[in-house]
Amino acid sequence: MSDYVLKTNSLTKQFKSQIALNKVNLSVKKGSIYGFIGQNGAGKSTFIRLVTGLARPTAGSMELFGNSHGQELNKARKRIGTIIEGPALYPHMTAVENLEAHRLLKGIPGKECVKRTLAIVGLLDTGKKKAKNFSLGMKQRLGIAIALLGDPEFLILDEPINGLDPMGVVEIRELLKKLNQEYGMTILISSHILSELHLLATHYGIIHKGNLLEQLTIDELHAKCQQYLHIKVNNPEKAATIMEKQLSTNEFEVMPDGCIKLFDHVETPGKVSSILVNEGLIIEEFMPMGQNLESYFMNRIGGIHHG
Structure with missing residues (x-):
């Protein structure tokens, strides 16, 4: 059994003279929340459309749940739930009616899944309220409920927090954590809102102008961004x-040039400097350094212009 729900090999998509995706090798580990990061137009939506079968690649291949060919690949896609470019809602229907309509469209037997799914996303008590009168956060949760019909193992969401107010963002974040931690669902979430993704994702892929620049875990990211x-x-x-x-503390490093990186006591620099001065040392340089998560992403994305 593969440890990965998705692996791509040199996945490429070209529209006439424009290369939207350029030989992308991306892996999504089972049980992870994969933050797919890039600016608008970086290739995130194109990638998702290829994975879900809404578009065909120009070159390269993919493997879903260990399946990579023909009918087996299409069968594996039935284990995916997705929202691409906003949820497809019927505005004049209630939450129950929306899910019932989509249940019938997907050919899912039995009505019991409708209320169960609405309970998961926190919309079971919306009664006769029409979807058109829902807040943006509620609409997005209803869209996720539609994607959850059929009990998918892999959830793919394209910019699910775009345009939401702070409360709506928190609601979606907590829902996705719940789906991942309580239901064991693997999630790929594409976004350009970096400050939010770092509160959610366990793995990251950074894409820019169709090129996958880097993949890393949250621990690797924190190590690269460590403050000192x-x-x-x-x-x-x-x-x-x-x-x-x-x-x-032993949490420090003496560099070849004699400078010291102190990874401890970062929050109390005054205490550190006072002790050094009181012991008769002359401080020549003393400053906090290191990147935050957002600056790391922006430097990686921006670095392409200078490479």
């Missing part, structure tokens, strides 16, 4: 001893 105090003193060896004894 950059310290340069006249006697780095003495400073290291002071940090071990008076700051009770």
